[in-house]
Amino acid sequence: MFSKLLSTIIIFSITFIGLIIFLIFIHPYWVLGTALIVFAWIIYLLFFIPYKSTTTRARWTFWACFTIITATVTTYLVLLLLANPITINIPAEAFSFLEFIEVKPTTYEVNPKVTSLIVASIIGFITTFALFVLVGYLSSFYILALHEEEMSFWDALKSFFSLLFNKQLGWLLVEEGKVKDIKGKGVKGKGFPYKWLNQGKITIKAGNAIVTEKGAKITGIHGPGVVITSSGESIREVFDLRPQNVTHELKDVITHDKIPLKIVLGVGYRITPAANPNLPNVLKEKNLGVYPVEKQTLQRAAFNSGAGGWKGFGENVAVGHLRDQIMAHRFDDIFVISDYDDDISIRVDERQIKKIENSIKNAINSFDDKNLGVIITSVDIKEIHFPEKIREKLTTELTTLVEERIKQTQAKYIVTEARARAQARILSGQGEAEARAAFFREVLQELKKEDAFDDIELVNSVLKQMSSTMVDIEELRTFVRSTGYMERSVGHAVYKRHLGEGQMETNGNGHTNGSDIEFVPN
The missing domain is CATH 1.20.58 (Methane Monooxygenase Hydroxylase; Chain G, domain 1)
Known part of the structure; x- marks a missing residue:
């Protein structure tokens, strides 16, 4: 020294x-x-x-x-x-x-x-x-021969003299959609990701683009290559041109019938690629031409996408559409409910979910891309969870349904057996009226035998089965009289919870009725 x-x-x-x-x-x-x-x-x-x-x-x-x-x-x-x-x-x-x-x-x-x-x-x-x-x-x-990134001759000349006379205050590396490295005198460190307040060099890797500004004026939209900035020039927006993905875990997504769901939603989005990569206003990597994008698309994405920027729009726009779609569907539209061996099964209706995903994607891309420069590439409903109390409620309802089916089967069996015996009486030569009365007696005897008068649901099922077999006015009258007796028997069973053995008597003409049918205990 x-x-x-x-x-x-x-x-x-x-x-x-x-x-x-x-x-x-x-x-x-x-x-x-x-x-x-x-x-x-x-x-x-x-x-x-x-x-x-x-x-x-x-x-x-x-x-x-x-x-x-x-x-x-x-x-x-x-x-x-x-x-x-x-x-x-x-x-x-x-x-x-x-x-x-x-x-x-x-x-x-x-x-x-x-x-x-x-x-x-x-x-x-x-x-x-x-x-x-x-x-x-x-x-x-x-310098141009050494640089892999695109650089104009004028930028190369400025870069040489800036380096020669130590006026190159720093440089930025834009990669993976962000300012990844900052070096040089006068730069405020790596916590200073976007603003560039001094003259320097910005290296933009393939798959990235930036918008630069100076004061209130936009100075340029730049694709892959090297940009020499002027004093006071800064980066307004950084674009990652590669496909982007984000996953949301959404709670309280309400169905049309007010059931809250928990949904894991995956969204894919990207800056809209150029339809024709050969147009003069298309930015792209020069050797392979990867990630072509029009300058107008980047301009829309930078200035029309709202407070959250283009990434905020791409990540969150599908969330609102999903909530709207789920609100338009009932729980049983989204899930297939079935039972096997009295065990309830609830699974997602894959076809319906696919329709919902396509509806969300098409609804967004139908209008938003024209103004925002962002396209939704995929909507994936990965998981759907419903509250456990819904399963418990469905299990309870299934159990009730199974019990009702059992009662209906028992009632059908009782009525069928009684009618078979009544038909046998007719075939053996007894009169039709006597056989009809015998049919109702057989029904009542089967109920007593099954100790079923305290089972109101079974009695109701039997009555429904009997009413469905009425073919003439006499049968209907006999059915009404028997119903009155069964109602009195059921009322008696509700209070005493027990029925004794007994027999039924008929009047002289072989008909039973509510006034002359008598239950006589042994």
Whole structure:
């Protein structure tokens, strides 16, 4: 560190001494001053500047070349002016506006040293700058050959000089839909993901795009490649052009019959790809042409998608549509309910779910993509859960239904048996009226035998079976009389919970009725 500082002090000291010799000494000794300056800076350029830090090496090289060229041109111009002196004649008319002062014509001889130094400094700066531009121009082709990302020649030239003179304050890497890395002086670290407040380079990987702004003005929409930003320019929006996926776990999704469901919903979305990748306004990776997208699509996605941005729209728009779809369906529209061996089974109706998924997807894509630049690629209802109390309620209802079926079967058996015996009486020669009365007696006897008068549901089932077999008015009258007796028997059973053995008697004409049917205990 001390040696570098010492070398800097020495070179400036030699330059100052050489300049004094040049200005004070007479011809030809003043040449020693310019020669000393040129020789010292050549030594410094060849043996000291290469060991300086990369941040200052280019600037030292520039000023070394400037000094050497200026000193050389100055020497040449002084010698030229000494051989051909230049005088400047100022006529009196040039000061005619000063009427109160008498001015005589004046002749001035141009100082060859001062004039040569000023002119040589201008020439030296222009020449040095042109030399560096030429080097930068040639180097830009090398930079373009090294960069895999697309970069314009002008950006490559700016990048070269920014790096050469340490004006490259930093760079950003845009990958996987976000600013993934930030480096460089003047950048506020990795917690500063989007804003870019200084000039720098943004490298955009394939499958990504950005919108840049400066103040209130949009400065550009950029696809894969390298972007050189200007001072005060920032990234407004970053786009991930790859297909996106998100999973939602939704609670209290209400059906039409007010049953809350828990649904796991998967949504796929992406920035709408270009229909024709060959259009001039399409951004894409140059070699393979992957992820083509139109600039207008990115513009819509950046400015029309609301507070949540294009990602917020893609992730959440399907949620509202799902709730609307479920609200339009009943529980038994979504689930298939069945029972096996008295065990209830509830499974998702896959066809109905597929219809709901397609309805959501088509409803969104039918209008939203035209304005927002985002397309929904998939809607997947992965899981549907219902409250356990729903299963318990369905199990209870199933049990009740099974019991009703059993009662109906028993009632059908009782009525069938009684009618069979009545038919046998008719075939054996008994009268139809007597057989009809016997049929009802048989029914009542079967109920007593099954101890069923305390089973109201079974009695009701028997009555329904009997009523369904009525074919004439006499049977109906007999049925009414028997029903009255059964009602009294059921009422008696409800209070005493027990029926004794007994017999039924008929009146003389063989008919039973509510007034003359009598239950006689043993």
